[in-house]
Amino acid sequence: MSSYQHIVTEEQVKTRVDKILSDINPDISRSQIQSWITDNHVTVNNEPVKANYKCQVGDEIGWTIPEVKPLQVIAENIPLEIVYEDSDLLVVNKPKGMVVHPSAGHRSGTLVNALLYHCNDLSGINGVERPGIVHRIDKDTSGLLVVAKNDYTHIHLSEQLSSKEIMRKYEAIVHGEIPHKTGMIDAPIGRDPKDRQKMGVVDNGKPAVTHFRVLENYPDYTHIECRLETGRTHQIRVHMRYIGYPLVGDPKYGPRKTLDTNGQSLHAKVLGFTHPKKKEWMEFEREAPAYFYETLEYIKKSY
Known part of the structure; x- marks a missing residue:
């Protein structure tokens, strides 16, 4: 096990101990940190605490990360x-x-x-x-x-x-009618400070760039192609939500009322790269699965 310590600052006064540890350990989920607390891997001033303990200036938070x-x-x-x-x-x-x-x-x-x-x-x-x-x-x-x-x-x-030499193109169906044919989203992505289970556009996030073009517009929906410059977690899902056009069927980033597609309508359609040994450009393409086109047909028949 690895052990760590942190002294609570004035800016962190009355902040929950699990929130402070989440900020210090951005790659660890809030629920995982709460399990550390439940299992007595976290102390404040050498005493076990609950996840909702609100810290005071000078509190010494100690924690050990159990071996996985x-x-x-x-x-x-x-x-x-x-x-x-x-x-x-x-x-x-x-x-x-x-x-x-x-x-x-x-x-x-x-x-x-x-x-x-x-x-x-x-x-x-x-x-x-x-x-x-x-x-x-x-x-x-x-x-x-x-x-x-x-x-x-x-x-x-x-x-x-x-x-950024690997080419990755995706097809997606999003809510809303995108009024322009092409666009670029340049917005940093990191952990959503309000929900550690999600990613979001945040000031201190990692650079993320998504290009998109409209394949077809429908009332209330748009069929698009996206090309990734970067590969952040949930990048297309986060970026499209950020500009107001969340993916159809997305339970995490989509609207509450969406089409039932058992998850986001997103397909990695094209992949291209240079073969490391042959030094030849290779490019592959596969059509989206049947549900994707069935969803488009449903949308077409609905207007």
Whole structure:
């Protein structure tokens, strides 16, 4: 276990202890921090406290981060749509509803479980829980992902991501009629200070840029294509909500009244990159799943 301490400042007076720890540990969820408190991993002035304790100037917050037991990732015979494969990498069309890698809430049925059954040679840079995973898409987002089979390939693909050389285009259906044909959203993304389970546009967030163009307008809805310059968590979902056009079916960032599509209407349609060893540009495209076009047809018939 790792132990840490923090002295409460004047600016933090009457702030809940779990809120202070959330601000200090931005990569840890508020619920996780509250579980630390419940399990007596957090003290104030060497005494256990409750999550709603409001701190005073000079309070000494002490906390230990418990060691996380590594997950055992088991190969599972899950069907995969493999778009391309060679000795260095493979491109997969991930279905809607599949989580990319195991986590505390999803220990099986993930893309990684399926990949381990399909091939034994995956890069180890991201550890045993995320072998080969260069980039991710959300559980309810469908579409194309590239997976590295060795560390050399992983490193070079990650460098292309960092330098914005990988091309990623998405299709989405959003609420509202976007009045212009194209647009760019340049707004930093970070943890939403009001809800640690969400991301949001925040002043101290990481740079995030999304380009979009309108494919077709409907009354109250728009079918769009988005191109990512950066790859922040929930980027398209957050950015489209920020400009007033949230994704259809999005339970986290969409309006309360939306179409029932079992998650956001978002598909990673096009993926392009330079092959790390062949040095050739490779580009792949897959149409969105049936539900996406059924939703568009429903919208068309509704007006």
